[in-house]
Amino acid sequence: MSEATFRIWRGDSQSGGYQDYRTEVSPGMVVLDAVHDIQAHQAPDLAVRWNCKAGHCGSCSAEINGSPRLMCMTRLNQLPLDKPVTIEPMRSFPLIRDLVTNVSWNYRVKKLIKPFKPRQPDAPDGTWRVDQGDADRVQEFRKCIECFLCQDVCHVLREHHLQDQFIGPRFFVYVAALEMHPLDAEDRLAELRQTQGLGYCNITKCCTKVCPESIAITDNAIIPLKERVVDQFYDPLTRLFRILRPSSREAQQDLSASG
């Protein structure tokens, strides 16, 4: 059995720094195992948030060697162990302590989004009929485990701190799941454009790259939402212009570049 060094951020919102810990590495081990070993034997008050340890709950998000990942799904054999493995809290959220951040902003944002509103039932017994093909599209979005890694990596939040004008990729996926839900009868496009900041996204796909559930956030959620907003809100001249252009996506790119 070999040993490895873990360089873990320790501290609170006031002060902090990296601290090195060495621990044994066994086959199949993930980063969260190493953190638990360190907690049990060297640093009992090391703060870390986790639940299922199987990639289903999205609690143990952190930045490992600089990339936003789930600690429970990051195998040590995928990392170079000849140098320290750096483990830091998510940078886009206020720090509580050590690896734990305050993600409550996400919960407040979700509450602002209009909830699901089903159309009238299809059958006399109060049930609905849904084609699996229509369900598939939304089921992709509903795989989201709310790890908030996409929020962490998004530059609009991370660098520009537009938390009060921009809901972030997680909630574009959430709105897309509602808007494309085969039973939903609500309309959420006006606020997407006006208060939720869809236009700030310039589709660099950073969110898609870090999604542990492999949701095609940009291609399947954000771009179709941008297209819907364009369809609904832009004046006839713009519409005519769009018809003359080869694809609506390009039209949208122009739009986000100017906005």
Add this chain to the structure above:
Amino acid sequence: MAEFETYEHDVLVIGAGGAGLRAAIEASAGGASVGVVTRSLLGKAHTVMAEGGIAASLANVDERDNWKVHFADTMRGGQYVNNPRMAQLHAQESPARVHELEAWGALFDRTRDGRILQRNFGGHAYPRLAHVGDRTGLEIIRTLQDHGIHRGIEFYMEWTIIRLLKDGDRIAGAIGYDRERGRFKIFRAAAVILATGGIGRIYKITSNSWECIGDGLALAYHAGAALQDTEFLQFHPTGMVWPPSIRGALVTEGVRGEGGILVNKEGRRFMFDDIPPEYKDQTADSPDEGWRYTQGDRNARRPPDLLTRDHVARRIVQQVREGHGSPHGGVFLDISWIKEKIPNAAEHIKRKLPNMYQQFKQLADIDITREPMEVGPTTHYMMGGVRVDSDTQMSNVAGLFAAGECAAGLHGANRLGGNSLSDLLVFGKRAGEYAARYAAEHPAGRLDSSEVEAAARGALEGFERTNGENPYQVQADLQKMMQDLVGIVRRQDEMEQALERLGQLRSRAERVSVTGNREYNPGWHTALDLPNMLIVAEAVARAALERKESRGAHFRDDYPKKDSAFGAVNTLVRRGPDGQMRVETAPLRPMADELRQIIEEMK
């Protein structure tokens, strides 16, 4: 009490998994002011891990299904020590609870004609589990969460309750702390609903998350509530066995439902070798018949791989003991073989079991579309828990309710897969409804400041000790001891030894020291969890000693047969006047003639 912040609610719900959220939604709909305390963030509770599906006799796939068949299946699976009224309510009400989820935005997999698709599962006569691939729990908890946040419910995330507070004989509230700052908080509430889930974390090998330490059982026990059937602890037959760090993680029964087979190292389908008499008529004679069953042939009977979990788990243990196991001490579970039967098998497997595919690929370097998995039993589900009234879910303590895994009765000696998610919704709703009603009829009680202060003082003792025990070490030793001595196969002498060791662990837990400060300090949290875990472990061991027979999930090497005398009772554990744990038996809840008749007809 002026020093602690106090929050007032009509109904306080402890736990925000499926049962807690459903209870909160219902209590709120009933006009109550509702607070929900959760140890984690919202949407992270263990319900999120449920994979296979939710059982409800919607009869979308097989029109022969109805509540009576579901009721009979549940009773048979539970070896007839279930609370029959709960099994009846559960079977009758689960279809409405599933449809209601759809009205709140859940999107289940569909049949060809667009209705909710249902799949086969162990012990269910017909395809009965509504599902979303193998992530049904996520769909359910997210649906309840997203619906619940718009119902005026107050959520207290990452807070932990350490003591229930009483006014005389009735519940008056609770004291806890917020994990972030470590400050004590008081809740005043006329009714409290426990929805704290399972106890798997008192064992070393478990599918359960860290929260499943049974603290609801310990809170109820200290408040004077009776615990019931705590010997009935389900070991799920298929947990991952390799690599060591992931040992115990669940491999859904859905793998077998989709045609996966259990084989030993010689490649033998050992499940065909020993089929219990009560399931003989319902079980396939040949591998081919079993395959046809999994593919929806209504004239075929289910393969023995899908027998009840208690039986399958014991058969696996036996294979390993007799030297037929896989390299890492399990057996093989193979779904890749279906490529012999269907075209595009790999794509089919990835679509039906996406989480399993990912889990093995990422964590074990196994491609389940090409090679078999290694699996073995893992501590999974507590059938026992707080003894409750079947209709209202109230315990013997006035104003104290329990729902979901932390309550007892529905599942008897063994739970069928898929019946837990429906349990959460059916009895979560009932608990919420009756707790709101109770709160409307009973003004909130008075809090006893000396009780509050004693609880707060006790919780801080660890900080005052230096050079004491490491709480993580005591916890690890408890988990190993329970695994070794009160596991899947039990014996009198080993369990007596376990009780003795529990005594030693208790004294060690009293001497743990806590380093650091009160802000988000997991070492402190672990120290506070220990006494609760020890109570629950003792309740399991004492009840298991009391039941001198083998039934369902409870297997005694020294009493390997069923005993009709024990088949007529539930075990009860409660705190005696001297503070010591007492165990006794109580006759089963009476069964209505109508229900008795249904069981006879379906035998």
